[in-house]
Amino acid sequence: MSKKRLWRGIAGALAVLMSVVLCTTSLAWGHAAEIDNVLSASSTAREPSSGEASESVGPVYYESYYASYDEAKLAARANNVQVEEEGAVLLKNDNNALPLDSSVKSVTMLGRASYDTIYRNSSAGVRTGEDLVTLKGAFESAGIAINETVYNAYAQSKTKRVASVNFEEFDIGEESIDFYTDSIVSSFADYNDAAIIVLSRTCGEGIDCSASDVDGINQLSLHQDEKDLLNLANQHFTKIVVLINSGNAMDLGWLDEYNVDACLWIGEPGNYGCEGVANVITGKATPSGKLSDAYATDSLSSAAVQNSGNLKWTNADAMDLGMISRTIIDTSGKYVVQAEGIYVGYKYYETRYEDCVLGQGDAEGDYGIYASQGSNWNYADEMLYPFGYGLSYTTFDQTLDSVVFNQETRTYSVTVTVKNTGATYSGKSVVQLYVQSPYTQYDKDNLVEKSAIQLVGFNKTKSLAPGESQTLAIEVDEYLLASYDANGYESYILDAGDWYFSIGDDSHDALNNVLAAKKAVGLYDQSGNAVAGDAAKTYLFTYDNLDATTYKTTYSGASIENRLEDADINFWIKDAVVYLTRQDWSTFPKTILIAAIQEMTDILKIDNQELQINEAYIKPADSPSIDNVVLGKKNGLTFVDMKSADWDDSALWERFLSQLTIDELISIAKGGGAQSVNLPQPKAADGGDGAGDVQFVAEIVAASTFNPELARARADIIAELDMWSGVSVHWAPGGNLHRTPFSGRNFEYFSEDSIMSYLYEVIMCEAMQAKGLVAAPKHFMGNDQETNRRGIAIFTTEQTWREGALRGFEGAFTKGGALGTMTSYSRFGLTFSAESKAVNNEILHGEWGFKGYTITDFGSGSTADMYTSGTVQSGGSDRSKALGTYIYDNDDGYLLQHLKDNAKYWVYAFVRSNLTNGLSNDIQVVQEGTSSWKTAIIAADIILGVLALASIALYALLVYKKKTEVA
Amino acid sequence: MAALSQKTKWFYLSLASAVLAIIAIIYGLATKGFPGDFFSEWIVVTLLLGIAVQYANIYVHFHWVPILSAVCYGTSFGLVILYGAPTVADKYWGITYSGGNFNAVLTYLVLTGIAMLLAVALLFFNQDK
Structure with a gap:
């Protein structure tokens, strides 16, 4: 080969x-x-002020219970096992099939999920680790031999579960009978001592379950392959146990x-939860979980x-919304009208049941059959x-x-007072407290909707031995009893009339108790069996007058009024929708x-252009x-000097904030530090189902424990693992609602019930903040x-927003003290x-008095409108330049002032976090400049570039020489 | 023109890369598999440019011109990585965060990647016998 060709x-x-590398650099x-987050890269470092190494580590404001990360991890493991034990829900147990007695030594696990178990669903957070406890491993550790032939056959199978990632068709991934x-x-x-059949369903981040999958049926229903499997099991086994994964x-x-x-519902057991499943199956633990x-x-x-x-405006194609949207996927033409109003989940079924019993609103009509x-x-x-609902042994x-x-x-x-009336097993019992508020003529006239039964509190006993009793207390804020009246007082109201507290084994049982107290007849349970209800399990109390003033003012002293009227489709298109009302079930x-x-x-178009910082934003005429x-x-x-600063000490905050530079304000808007005030860059973790390198039992399982103390312990151990990992803010817990059974991320949210979510948010955020971890529940809100x-446009009534999606988060901020949140x-x-x-x-910030900071979800653009609307940090791509x-070119003091105001939220949150551990005025925070991975890429x-240029030069020289020689 | 008549290795490599580039353009525009259901016009432009340069070189026959077409193909391959990475990441994490058609993106990568490698390989060969 000639030199010329070679070069x-x-x-x-x-x-x-x-x-190619330049393109990938652009990608990075x-x-x-995202890369910074994955690599835990920080743009700041801490050095002794003197410039000399020091033995001193500075003050420790938040201490760990544990001597090491590994010790904390062991505690996390124990917590997860307990959460699974108490969160797994026993749905059926004929003839005391469970727990398996000691004669059961060898079982066959059927269903491909027995091998390919869903330990975690797809979402942000950590993944299952090498020390994963599998279902098989857990059973074997419990002394039960597993049929290896079947298990290995599943392991070798090419069948896969598809959750529509990249738009493949949904497939539950079960083996056909030919297998x-x-x-x-x-x-x-x-x-053949028993068949344990594991059935799974999955969806996840960006993926809802399908109402019509590859088999053309609802993904959550039983599929033909599963029916065949159940028939096969019936032919060969006398005892069949189903686990719902x-x-x-x-x-x-x-x-x-x-x-x-x-049948035992186990949810997603994470890294260690299967040990809890085995404990329940074998009777080492008595199930006490209840469905959330x-x-x-x-x-x-x-x-x-x-x-x-997937609903899009019928004229979406003609709207010419363009292709590049605010975020990557174009959804500007998509919407949903939550026409069910407040009647999500059980509130719909139970309210309609009461109206059937009482003969109201044509509830027995054929609507929605x-x-x-x-x-x-x-x-x-x-x-x-x-x-x-949930059974016990x-x-x-x-x-x-x-x-x-x-x-x-x-x-x-x-x-x-709870008493274990059984003779054999110890166990824990959940107390569920519900309320029924009167549905009055005022409500009907003003379209205030009322669920027939509403959970307002819960608690759980210790493990009670047979015959043992325990008295539990539940505190209920009166505020949670109030309903939002959007069309009358624009306030939360307490109706005049008879109210009932009721306890029960589940929502239906509690409602039947109320109906018994109301002397209603024709009651029945979910199986259709006639029941009498128990009025003794209710408490009647009365409000003489409608109270529309007590909760017109909020925790923070702000006055409440309608604020989301334009988030109701009827605001834009008159009488476009009749929301579901119990006055008339034909709705x-x-x-x-x-x-x-x-x-x-026009508005959607504005939001749909290629995003600029000043998209749709107009600098106010009076901007300084x-x-x-x-x-x-x-x-x-300095930053730590603000540790005890009172929020209302405006002069002090102004003195502090006026030290920051424009570049530092922009740095904070991207989650960075500020050297001038010794503020380090905080590290973050994402997702409520994991911390450190531990994949936790899913949040929905934790919710199903109905155990406030266990939830507190879960939050505490998350904070511990984060502390040992140098993490100061955790985007968790998930506070969105299980609006439908198909919602893709139900696993990492608590419940369909907003008050249950509210109560758990209070507990968990309180515990995280107490340990110096900024609790940042996500995705606020409506996800x-x-x-x-x-970008989906969501429409519903103000009452629904306030009692549904908003309330699911409210407790985190008003009572739990959360100092962060991630937007949807x-x-x-x-x-x-x-x-x-x-x-x-x-x-x-106004009604709830939130003093923390808000970050957008990953990938969301950063806009001036965002920063001037109280959002502090952009979680999207770096638009800081x-x-x-924009600020300099447009001399926009209005926007700059907002960045300065936002910095207060940021500092207030992190000065109350473990970020301050080891930080004193003897320690100097220095700006590291570019992240090390960026430096490495630039160097590459x-x-x-030098090599390419050099080789091109060499090649050019050879060509030139050759030409010269020829000449 | 000699390359056309002499059918050198250079010719076959050049032809193969151009054919793959054309297939990539047609397939890309037909499937629009990147997140947001699109196929970047910049990829189309760089691929077309690569083909045009290759074709032009048959006539102009400058020794250094094939470098340009290789760079064009390399850029299109890089752009496929740039636009397709979120879809690959989705596949890896098992989520639909960004969207896109994974199989289509994979095909773009293969087509433009091979076209790029062929265009680089032919630099080591003589255009004429």
């Missing part, structure tokens, strides 16, 4: 490599925030038909499902397992002892297909010059479906979440 080749190859820069060859079937004989409520009406002896969602006979029957999934036999809607046919008796109202704190104190929702009017399209925003002063105050989540990608009406002044400024350029680019 042409080398020069060409290097030039090509250079062009575009995702810098079970003679050799497999013959292996059953040696392992799913965060989404499956349709389980087939358990009797296929002679299933016992209602399980309908047919998942499609819920009022909310009717308007969910899915499983009812005949032409009348029938609760027993439609409902399988009510919210709060033992039995309990609960007595409602007393209810006392504290006028000063405006709380009800309810005491309940059961239909799928709402609607065209956006021009005014709406940036020179008028006081910055860059030397006032001698209740994954389909079209990036959703639009509230037409307003993008991070730019909603109504939600972020007026409700979150554009932000700075430069080296490659």
